[in-house]
Amino acid sequence: MLEGETLTEAIVEMIRRSSCSIPRDVQEAIAQAAEREAPDSGAQTTLRLLLENIRLAGQLSRPVCQDTGALLFYVRCGREYSQRAIRAAIVAAVRAATQRSYLRPNAVEPVSGKNSGDNTGPGVPYVEWEETESAGLEITLLQKGGGCENVSCQYALPDAALGAARDLEGVRRCVLDAVHKAQGKGCAPGIIGVGIGGDRATGYLTAKHQLLRPLDDRSPDPQLAALEARLFDELNTLEIGPMGCGGRTTVLGVKAGVAARVPACYFVSIAYMCWALRRHTLVARPGEEVAYHD
Numbered sequence: 546m547l548e549g550e551t552l553t554e555a556i557v558e559m560i561r562r563s564s565c566s567i568p569r570d571v572q573e574a575i576a577q578a579a580e581r582e583a584p585d586s587g588a589q590t591t592l593r594l595l596l597e598n599i600r601l602a603g604q605l606s607r608p609v610c611q612d613t614g615a616l617l618f619y620v621r622c623g624r625e626y627s628q629r630a631i632r633a634a635i636v637a638a639v640r641a642a643t644q645r646s647y648l649r650p651n652a653v654e655p656v657s658g659k660n661s662g663d664n665t666g667p668g669v670p671y672v673e674w675e676e677t678e679s680a681g682l683e684i685t686l687l688q689k690g691g692g693c694e695n696v697s698c699q700y701a702l703p704d705a706a707l708g709a710a711r712d713l714e715g716v717r718r719c720v721l722d723a724v725h726k727a728q729g730k731g732c733a734p735g736i737i738g739v740g741i742g743g744d745r746a747t748g749y750l751t752a753k754h755q756l757l758r759p760l761d762d763r764s765p766d767p768q769l770a771a772l773e774a775r776l777f778d779e780l781n782t783l784e785i786g787p788m789g790c791g792g793r794t795t796v797l798g799v800k801a802g803v804a805a806r807v808p809a810c811y812f813v814s815i816a817y818m819c820w821a822l823r824r825h826t827l828v829a830r831p832g833e834e835v836a837y838h839d
Contacts, residue, residue: 546625547682547829549634555827555835556638556684560616561647563686563825564608567599568839570760571736571797571822575599578734578794588792592734595787595820610821613648614688616670617753623680631682632672639664651691673750681830687756688823689816693735696727699748702811711811713772716741716801717779719813724780724796729789732819736760736798737776740814743804748814755800756818764801773799787820797822 547555567575575592582589602609618635622628640663642648652666653659664670700719702711707722709715720739727735740751764770776799786792797820806812828836 546831547835548630552631552634553637553641555829556634557641557645557647559684559686559825559827559837560638560642561606561645562837562839563688563823564613564642564647565606566603566823566825566839567609567821568759568824570839571820572596572599574760574797575734575820578797582792582794586792587790588786588794591787591790591792592794608647608649609823610690610819611649612690612692613651614690614823615651615694616648616664617687617689618670618672619675619685619687619757620672621675621677621683623677623682625680626682628674631684635670635672635684636665639670681828683826683828685757685824685826687753689753689756690732690819690821693731693817693819696723696731697749697752697817698723698726698815699745700813700815702813713741713768715811716813717772717776720776720799720815721779723815723817724785725783727817728785729787731817732821733785733789734787734794734797734820736818736820736822737780737796737800738816738818739799739801740812740816741801741803742806743812743814744807744810745812747804748812749816751802751804752814752816755802756816756822757824758800760798766803769801769803773801 579589579592643664650660650662652661652664652669702715707718709718738752738755740748743751780796783795785795825839
């Protein structure tokens, strides 16, 4: 069983990989988008620069973006693991990764304004838990930068200004409005996670969960799959383009999920992720070497 300093170092390595690389599906989406842009246009040049940035970050083991973001850990583990021990290892790994410059110090106490200097503090790093029947441990890290978090938003339906009712058409109108308002401020092209329902808190959690999905998957719900595909096409006609400077590529993907709501509320929560979608997973199974994948 992975534990103690061995577990801490394995998590540090996951953080390094997440911070210094971009998942293959996202890289492929950027490369394909570059080919669709007008030859030698600003949009095509920008996308090719992003790919070069990704290449150099991996080669030099340096963060892909100077804003290494808020750290969201999703843990799935068997009963043999202690949540307290895993949390302690995560905190120790975050501190070590910050010291090694895989992470920028990003944890600021809001009342005093003091930066902890090691990415730990009240409520951070965030850790979500799921106990599994099978033995082993799986930890996924999502790093979400501040620029794209600033343009994430939440709507309460009905919304008279948008003509948005409590249905999937209303959800569609909210997403179109959110991305249009974001323009390039979220470091487009973005990946859009949509949480439909829930309360104020669980709606955002549902939206951020969608960012863990590969870009080429489809929702098992036919209605949500159709909504994702339609929004992807429509958002890429807005001509916001990479970094908001125009072009055919405004988003790289749209993913939607649901959470049960109370009758009085219908929230639409939008987690806007920048092009630098950093997610990586550590897997430890009994009798096997630790594995990493994006």
